[in-house]
Amino acid sequence: MTKKIFVTDTILRDAHQSLLATRMRTEDMLPICEKLDKVGYWSLEVWGGATFDACVRFLKEDPWERLRQLRAALPNTRLQMLLRGQNLLGYRHYSDDVVKAFVAKAALNGIDVFRIFDAMNDVRNLRVAIEAVKAAGKHAQGTIAYTVSPVHTVEAFVAQAKQMEAMGCDSVAIKDMAGLLTPFAAGELVKALKAEQSLPVFIHSHDTAGLAAMCQLKAVENGADHIDTAISSFAWGTSHPGTESMVAALKGSEFDTGLDLELLQEIGLYFYAVRKKYHQFESEFTSVDTRVQVNQVPGGMISNLANQLKEQGALNRMGEVLAEIPRVRKDLGYPPLVTPTSQIVGTQAFFNVLAGERYKTITNEVKLYLTGGYGKAPGQVDEKLRRQAIGNEELIDVRPADLLKPEMTKLRDEIGALAKSEEDVLTYAMFPDIGRKFLEERAAGTLAPEPLLPIPEPGAVAKASGEGVPTEFVIDVHGESYRVDITVWASRPRASATSTCPSTACRRRWCSSRSTNSSVAASASAPRPANRATSAPPCRATSSMCWSRKAMWSRPVRRC
Ligand SMILES: [Mn+2]
Secondary structure (H helix, E strand, C coil): CCCCCEEEECCCCHHHHHHCCCCCCHHHHHHHHHHHHHHCCCEEEEECHHHHHHHHHHHCCCHHHHHHHHHHHCCCCEEEEEECHHHCCCCCCCCHHHHHHHHHHHHHHCCCEEEECCCCCCHHHCHHHHHHHHHCCCEEEEEEECCCCCCCCHHHHHHHHHHHHHCCCCEEEEEECCCCCCHHHHHHHHHHHHHHCCCCEEEEECCCCCCHHHHHHHHHHCCCCEEEEECHHHCCCCCCCEHHHHHHHHCCCCCCCCCCHHHHHHHHHHHHHHHHHCHHHCCHHHCCCCCHHHHCCCHHHHHHHHHHHHHCCCHHHHHHHHHHHHHHHHHCCCCCCCCCHHHHHHHHHHHHHHCCCCCCCCCHHHHHHHHCECECCCCCCCHHHHHHHHCCCCCCCCCHHHHCCCCHHHHHHHHHHHCCCHHHHHHHHHCHHHHHHHHHHHHHCCCCCCCCCCCCCCCCCCCCCCCCCCEEEEEEECCEEEEEEECCHHHCCHHHCCCCCCCCCCCCCEECCCCCCCCCCCCCCCCCCCCCCCCCCCCCCCCCCCHHHCCCCCCECCCC
16 A cells, blocks of 8 residues: 655745744745746745745845745645734734735735644634635645643544534644654644544644654654655754655655655755855754753743843743743643744743742733633633733633724725735735835835845854844744844944834843734833943834843744
8 A cells, every 4th residue: 555645845934934034035946946846746835924024024025926926936836825813924813804805815826725823723713714715715724733731632632623624624734833742642643633534634843852754754654644844955953854854764665755856956955055145044043952842941942031031130040930931831721832822921931930929910911811812722721810910801702803893994094005906905914014114115116135144255264243243043932933133233234124223221232123013011010131231322123122121032933
């Protein structure tokens, strides 16, 4: 008996999102598309929240135009995107008319497969997106955001998959954004899914703990139909198992993918060269880090916590914060830690420790969470905490978007003549600040991508940081990637499309941009980092807020 395993390559989306802060430009994708199109991939993942965000924010590319170009260049391969359910590509719940408009336009411009997930695994938040995908005649994939907790049992995941099947999904994905999945757990889950529902099963597993290839093999042995990989020059670590490696691993077996290893080698070599071009976005936090399997706090998060605590002169509290994160998660009913829940939990844990008293400060986002504003918690939330946080405030027990009025007309009015198409309106809807800025710059003819630094000569001594170079790296928080800038203010190049932080008090060395995410309470009495760079000019974050003043994490880059 043979069973062909289908492959989705993430090279054009998740791979560079996981390793290079989502910075790959369309100009580096198009030249290889002819070869990619010949491989025979089941699909290529090309679009998602972070790619859209990075296009508009840094690359100054129209993400819709990228999609159309890829569509034209890849006529024989399905194009796939990641959609955050009712959040679409943004950070809040959108009204249903925006969801429908977005999905219709994404389908029209070239997306064939929509992988749809919700941070709470609340399937109510998937329904309208699934319906919209089916209305467009495209493939709707329901997603299990994998996590580990007492309530996240195989039975619970299977029940979720059955609900998604009943809602009209064409397939189901196990999305292990954090690298928490282990090989035998993967096998057990897939076996149960295959036994109890009829949809094809996809495995999307990050190699953060070095286990992803083993997870995929066990999943395949137990009936999984599809695997997500990344071409080898963009594989492993916080990315996915290498495409060539998985193809080789299954070659000649009953699960042969049928893909041409020699052609894949050519593609791998091409991207090996491309990667060098983006060397400034390489980070030491994208290789394998096994700590996630011990305390479920990934290494990158530990590094960042350490830095934040250091600024507070509280590095000795590190152990307490690490221990507090799972306690807060338990109090909130074990949400999977993925945007926005990862920030909600992490920030509250930080406050609980630094304030010297648990929940002395409760962030607005925890309050919103406890009212049901993000959907239904997977487990029981702590009722005492809920009463303390929201008193007698009414709970939202309906789907949160049921409370939203239609928005498209208002959005069209707000962006006005800057929008030349419905797609432009949707760009603005997803990212109000940077979307508007992008459309304004386009109208003024001043769009300019952030500069790329020259590739160093082989053997050249690396320049010390501080030579006018913003050093940027990506850290991981339970599978979400966060971009952190370390900026040397005096010499930051003007050309890097920045704006001045409006706060004259904001002179942090640790600073980053954020978009419209309101996932951290502005009103909380946040312990502020010590002002260590007193001689520096005001920060020039790429948006109007210096994140480090608010919380310990920078803007999510979103890796899913
Ligand atoms: Mn992912």
